[in-house]
Amino acid sequence: QTVVTQEPSFSVSPGGTVTLTCGLTSGSVSTSHNPSWYQQAPGQPPQTLIYSTNTRSSGVPDRFSGAILGNKAALTITGAQADDEADYYCVLHVGGGVWVFGGGTKLTVL
Amino acid sequence: QVQLVESGGGVVQPGGSLRLSCAVSGFTLNTHGIFWIRQAPGRGLEWVALIQHDGDEYYADSVRGRFTVSRDTSKNTVFLQMHSLRVDDTAVYYCAKDSTWAFHCWGQGTLVTVSS
16 A cells, blocks of 8 residues: 655744655655645645646746655745645655545644 | 536435535546545545546545446536445545646535434
8 A cells, every 4th residue: 555655744934945745655756656736724625736746836936846855756835924834735646547645744834 | 717616415324325526617528537535524635536538437445346436528527426435434525627647626625424
């Protein structure tokens, strides 16, 4: 069974930079997993931030960026703002039409 | 513009069945697939199923054999038929557009509660 890992929580100061990661318990994440990232505010559906590893979805500010760092996918927020406080989820295509979400990272901006 | 609207949620007893709908507009089901994703109360997102633009279907292990995804292209609607429902199927169920190997344009979700 494929398990996708994310930090359960992270904290960043306003204006600061934070990198959230998305890994696999066995193996490395690569572009072939088509990592994508989603932001979910309380009580709201998720919003697409990044797809195909590093492509920003329409309307997403350029302070959000995606990459592969080492053996994980990564989401970096540069110049964090108060309204970036939310849950962040990554998802990977693990093959055969099957997708697996990470457990999510709760980001606090304080 | 692109819009996805889920409906059909409700309260059902364990072992029961329910059919969810995802009505789409702004694109056609012949060119894009539809994902179903769920979120149990206070929990993270879980991918449930995918019906691709060519009609191929894929399921998470947790629902395979109990849930079936289908579509009516003439009505621009995708369905998730759920049988043998369990308490741990309780969740908000979202549909999202499959495009560029990612989940786009999420609907607002519909709540399914499995309880006796």
